[in-house]
Amino acid sequence: MSKIFYDRLIVLEEIEAEVKKIAKTREEKEELWQEVDELVHHRVLGCILDKLPEKNHQEFLEKFHKAPYDEGLIPFLAERIGQDIEDFLKLEMGKLKTELLQLIKGK
């Protein structure tokens, strides 16, 4: 299994469609997907850490390191942040999608 707790909140289908137009082989496609994947992880975690009070960072990081797949992190974060993380992650992913589409189409 390869899974991160926020996977189901990240939907960037348009980017996948654009990548498929450009990549001609499995290797090319998966390389490009990996680059996007890395960007997503940095953006999502940055966004979460921005919202999460600093006093909770260490506890979250320990949990995340131990079980990055654990969806129990979603209610853990919601409780400490005081809001559902789904809303602000969707907003952040919307921004990332716009940036990536500009980058891809502006090549």
Added chain:
Amino acid sequence: MKRQPAQTYHEISRQKIDAVFLRNKLHLKNIEARSSFSEKFPRVQQFFIEKGLDLGKIREHSAQILGAGALTGTLFLAPPTGVKGLPAPSEIINSLKLAGESKTADFPQKLLVDLLSNILPRVVRPLTADEEKSLQQIFDQVIGIKAKANLEGEHLNTSYGLIGAEQHLARYPGDNLYNHPKISVGDEGMAPGLGAWGYFASSREKFTSSLEETEKWYAVVQTLYLPDWNKRQPFLREWYKYRKVLIVNTDNGNAVVAAIADSGPAAWTGKHFGGSPEVMEYLGGPRYKKGPVVIFFVDDPENKVPLGPVDYNKVNLTAYSV
């Protein structure tokens, strides 16, 4: 005129440049993102360094933990959400017998949907071994196909997820949408790139009717995210090539046998599987683009199960004399 050795770049295809160019641009953006993250959260960055963890490779880290847990049998997963009290095998068999005695027009498809709704959680997630065993029994008894989540020790990352519509694949060099069969409504067109195993045949002459069926009824699974995908090559690549899977639409009970012919979708699409236009049309109609399905490997060592729709609702199911 013959090109100078220093000008061989003229022979690199425009498309190749595009993929490399885009990868470089994405890579630069990644470097910026990493740098910005480190500046903003130096303590967090230090935490990752001390743990020897690269945030960009967190998916691999997750796969390693889960893979190690599965091997040692000490998977420390929290109980998945939405676990229902599973019906005992005897209950499933009884309900089949009862339903068989009072056959209605929608039998056995409604029976399958009812059984699935009793077992599956509301939101897609990896299933437990017990849930998968129950489904295995139901598929065998109701659909009449022997299919397993775990076949020959191989298991997908999840057997219950969202399937998305894919495009037709190029079957041989020179194949194009003009000569490619299409579905009547809402056809997705042809993928610009090749499937994960390249062309189905090296030429039109070598393209057999069997391969034609393979492309027509193809499935996409996330082999790239399998925890041991890179370590167990070339075995896994061969094992998954055109591997038959049973795909069951859990909303309406439509079922199709398909062959794995591409890898994907990307993890950040919210989808877990893909289906050819024909697969998707059969599962949910011409406008069906995404939905929950269960995917199991077909246990078919003698290669007797044909690809395509499983019309279990049109056959006599007296065979379930368990």
